[in-house]
Amino acid sequence: MNRAASQGPGRRGELALLAKAGFQELSRAREELHELSEQLSETSEASLRDGLSLAADPDQALSLLLRLSATGEAALDDLDSFAWQRLCKLVGASPALGEFLTRHPDLIPKLTGRDGRLPSSDEARIEMLAAVTSGSETLAGEEGWNALRVKYRELLAGIALYDLTFDGTHPEIPDARSVLEAVAAALSSIADGALEAALAVARATLEVGGSTPPIDRERIDDVRFTIIAMGKCGAEELNVVSDVDVMFIAEGDERIATLLARETMRAIQDPAHELPLWQVDPNLRPEGRHGSLVRSLSSMLNYYERWAKTWEFQALIKARAAAGDLDLGNEFVDAVQPLVWASSNREDFVGSVQRMRERVTEHIDRVELDLQIKLGPGGLRDIEFSVQLLQLVHGQRDERLQLRGTLPALRALVEDGYVARADGERLSEHYQTLRVLEHRLQLKDLRRTALMPGDGDALRVLARASGLASTGGELQTLWDRTRREVRSLHLKIFYAPLLSAVAALPDEDFVLGSDEAKARLASIGFGDPNGAMRHLAALTGGSTRRARILRNLTPVLLQWLGEGTDPDYGLLSFRKVSEANQESSWYLKLLRDGAMAAERLTSILSNSRFAADLLESFPEGVAWLERDDQLVPPTADALLAEMRSLVSRRTTLKSAAERLRRVHRREILRLAMGRVVGVIDDEQVSSGLDSAHTALLDALLKSIRANSEAEIGEPAPAIALIGMGRFGGGELGFASDIDLVAVSREQLASGGSVSRAVKIITELRNLVEDPRFPVDLDFDLRPEGKSGPIVRSLESYRAYYERWSVTWEAQALLRARHVAGDIKLGSKFMSMADPIRYPETFTDEQLREVRRIKARVEAERLPHGADPKMHLKLGPGGISDVEWLVQLIQLKHGARHPELRTVSTLGALDAAVGLELLSSDDAACLRDAWEYASSVRSAMRLWSGRASDTLPRNWRDLLGIAGVLGTSRERTSEIVEQWFGLSRRARIVFEREFFGYTDEERFL
Structure with missing residues (x-):
């Protein structure tokens, strides 16, 4: 490079240029740059500065190059601008390689003028072996060590220069991440070459003797010796400087093999004139540092087959024959691979x-x-x-x-x-x-x-x-x-x-359609392996990414489905849900990566037909399974606000009803899923069902009234819906009816108004019906039952109850509660009902009537042929016994004790204990039976999709109940036994407190 003829910039300008080039000690850099330019008479300061601006640390690079130039070597004189820039990059990023070049300046032209290729594995091995060979002889001892290390660092410098080229400084030059794999592979190649050359030096050293007497070459050559690379070197992703993990395997003289291993390690890591390369670490061998440095192939395999720990198999993932007898090394690697991949069992x-x-x-x-x-x-x-x-x-x-x-x-x-x-x-x-x-x-x-x-x-x-x-x-x-x-x-x-x-899965292969696969399906609980195969083929067929993911998931999903009560139905439902979500990118990701979603989904689908059927109509509900809070029902206010907002945005009554039903179904599904996986309990289910039903009725009633007003052009009659039974009591389960009575304003009780009110309720009953989820509104608890009008005015209700009502109708009002529609009207109805359900006096005649009706219910309403002891509602000690006893206490004492004026059965039971109308032990018996019967009724609905009040004796149905309740499937008979015990104790309390029986009378 010719010195520029023009004058350089002034001092201030020079310092600015140096700062722009990346120098930190500007005055010193200015002096050293001038001195270097003087020594390299053919090179301008500007050219030197431009090259140094590419260095990671220009200050250190300049000092190194100045030192190199001061030695009097001519290595820098003939470098063109390209070579100069490469040299600056190298020593700027690696002062250690700069120091190496000060010891071997003759390598500079060769390195900086290279074409930027990385050495292949064979090339590295050949160059390393050539470096330790003089004529036909291999160098021994420190002479060989030094030659090996110089060649290695020369190759390392070439790889570093290649790597540093990719600095991302220009749009067309990618950064070093783009060549990481190639660079790491090249570093592994020169490490392999170094091990091969070190082994050659070790053989030569043992032959000539040194720390040991000379050994005949034939004896040395008779030893088959291989070096297994482990860790990053084995994976061909080695670092610039790293311990190289190895294992030594040999066949032949054990003493010579051990000496070869030790000399090989010394050639690379012991002190010598040329600095050591890296540490050769043999501690991943069997038994670590306490084990033999060298083992035979059979000894190695015996260890891994019998004694190896889990982490040792993990380490063997990266095992590779790197040097020496590669056939022996590959024999070892091939033999241990099956053990590696079976270690997860x-x-x-x-x-x-x-x-x-x-x-x-x-x-x-x-x-x-x-x-x-x-x-x-x-x-x-x-x-x-x-x-x-x-x-x-x-x-x-x-x-x-x-x-x-x-x-x-x-x-x-x-x-x-x-x-x-x-x-x-x-x-x-x-x-x-x-x-x-x-x-x-x-x-x-x-x-x-x-x-x-x-x-x-x-x-x-x-x-x-x-x-x-x-x-x-x-x-x-x-x-x-x-x-x-x-x-x-x-x-x-x-x-x-x-x-x-x-x-944890069994280690046998699962080949779709094979007899072994069918046998496996049968063994884990599938009743129809052929049908399961058809579903699996539909799910996993093809070469799409979706099919591959499902194939990966299939073994464990089948295992989880097999743990459910009905794996066949679960797999069918899984197929339907998966097909419904096939366009949703989150679905398979959730199953694969979710903390618990996949296991929860299989549990729901194989344990609850009720939830599985609902999930098919709302497949996006799978997304809730990842987080517990998504399975907890929203607050009543939040749900009511959502439904009312939907009504306000819908243009037609039909579209509003469809959307409301969908939200209602969504919330029932959330409750069902939350209960099956155990995130919520029965009390939260009751609260959630109450919120869902009341929000649906309120928003739908509002929409119907608005539509009526739009059609007729005058205000629609105000209507309030009064919840009755368990709905009124806020104690719903999945098997509970929705009992209601409807009341309209008294001033609208003309024929036309009544007709419009009836039409609104009829429309309500029609629109609440969901083709995908049956919702039946039961108005049979209204005055005169099915024979009476479906809607009455408030005054009509008042007149009826004052003149005609019987005791059981007053009893029914104990659980009456406004749930939807006109709030003021509902409040007036409740005020009208209070004197009737909480009478000032409760006569002996009324007591006898209540007892007579209860006895008739037990005699007449129990299904024909049903075993009374198995009937959770009407049987001895069942739900009816508990509720009738509590209601009798409310009828007798509610007027005098406000604590008893609650629609909740359990709330009234607690109040009775507080008022000493029942003992705490008796109340506990009643509560336990009521809660257990309610829980089992819900579980039966969740399991089978059908409502039933009779506890089954069928083993499969009991298994289904156990699956929903999360109890042991191995002792399903305990469900029946537990009910018998609870109901028997509850019946004793009921007969004593309700009928007044003494213990002697009970056994007559």
Whole structure:
């Protein structure tokens, strides 16, 4: 390069140019640059500065090059601008390689003039062996060591120069992440070459003798000796500087084999004139540092078959024959691979891997925890452990996952659907980012390190070296974001319950359509294996990503379905739900990655026909299964506001009704799912059902009235709906009726108004009917029952109750509550009802009537042929006994004791105890029987989809009830036995307190 003829800029301008080039010590840099320019007489300061501006640390690079030039070597004189820039990049990013070049300046022209190729594995091996060969002889001892290390560092410098070319400084030049895999593979290749050359030197050293007497060459050659690379070297993803994990296997003289291993290690890591390369670490061998350094092939295989721990199989994922007798090495690798991929069948396999990762983090110095690129939370180990755990869990059944490298394995996991595409892409990018940072940190001093710098100047240099950020601050932001996202993805993948479930599956292959698969389906509970096969074929057929994901999920989903009461119906429902959600991108991701969604879904589908049928009509409800709070019903006010808002936005009555029914069905489904998976209890179910029903009735009634007013052009009659029975009491279960009476305003009781009111209620009954979910409004508790008008005015109700009502109708009003429609009208109705249901006097005649009616109910209303003891509602000690006794207490004492004026059976029962009208022990007996009967009735509806008041004796139905209630399936008879015990005790209390029987009278 010719010196520029023009005068340079002034001092201030010179310093500005130096600052722009990245120098920090400007005055010193100005002096050293001038001195270097003087020594390189053919090169201008501007050209030197331009080259140094490409260095990560221009100040240090300038000092190194000045030192190199001062030695009098001519290595820098003939460099053109391209070579000069490459040299500046190299020594600016790696002062340690700069020091190496000061010892070997003759390598500079060769390195800086290279074409930027990476050495292949064969090329690296050939060059390394050639370096330790003189003529036909292999160099021995330190002479061989030094020659090996010089050649290795020459090749390392070439790889570093190639890597540094990708600095992202121009749009057409990608950053170093794009070549990470190629660079890591090249680093592994030269490590293989170094091991091969070290082994050659070891043989020559043993032959000539040194620390041991000379050994005949034939005896040495008779030993078959191989080096197995493990860890990053085995995976061909080695760092710039890293321990190289190895195992030594040999056949032949054990003593010579051990000496070969020791000399091989010494050639690379013992002190000599040329500095050591890296540590050769053989501690991943069987029994670690306490085990034999070298083992025979049979000894190795025997150990792994009988004694190896889980972590040792994880380490073997990356095992590769790297040097020496490659045939022997490959024989070992091929033999242990089946053991590696079967290791996930071990008990608590997933848990042991998870705990091992946690122990790694626990042993990090707290000062370094947030700086650790490799071991800390959000570091490389999080990604590597996540990938390896997924490989080991699924790799036994999917050979495409049996890969050594982290990035290839991650791509395979994404391609086959085990990891979401977006998650996989982010992990890959973050892995490459962290590795590039790690490489640049190690390249600087050729020292094994994975700690992010803590000071701003070091961050600035690392940012310039990596090309991933312009400033230290930008790099810190990148590091924080990367670490945070890696940790989040690691926790999501590494601790997914699906992993443990898959790992616990039997290890036989599941080939769709095979006899073995049918037998497997039958063994886990499927009654129709052929039908199950048809559903599976429909779900998993084809080569789409969706089909691949479902194929991956199928074994564990079948296992979970098999744990339910009706696996066949569960699989059919799963197919329907999956087909309904096939356009929803979140669905399969949720099943695969959700914390518990897949297991919950299979439990619901195989244990509850009621919930399964509803889910088919609202398949997006699967999304609730990931979070408990999504399975908890909304508040009554929130649901009512939602439904009223829907009514206000709908233009037609029909469309409003359809939307309201859908929201109502949605909430019933939420309650059913929440109950089956155990997130909510029966009390929350009652509250949720009450909210859903009242919101539906109120919003639908409002919509019907608005439509009536629009059609006729005058105000519609005000109507209030009064809940009765369990609906009025707010104690609904899934098997409960919706009992109502309807009341209109008294001033609208003309013929036309009554006709319009009847029409509104009739419309309400029609529109509330859901083709997908039956909703039946029962108005039979109105005055005169089915024979009476369906709607009455408030005055008509008042007149009826004052003149004609009988005791049972007053009793029915005990559970009356305004639930929907006109609030003032409902309040007036309740005020009218209070004197009737809480009479000032309750005569003996009225008492006898209540008892007579109860006896008639027991005699006449029990279904023909039913076993009274099995009837949860009307049988002895059943729901009816408890409610009639509580209502009798309310009729007798409610006028004097406001505490008893509640529509709740259990609330009134508690009040009776407080007033000492019942003992606490008697109340407990009644409560236990009532709650158990109510819970079992709901469970029967959830299990079969049908309402029933009779406790089944059928084993399968009892199993279904147990599945919903979450009780042991192995002791289903206890459901009946428990009911017999509870009902018997409740009946004793009932007969004594209701009929006044003494113990002697009960047995007459």
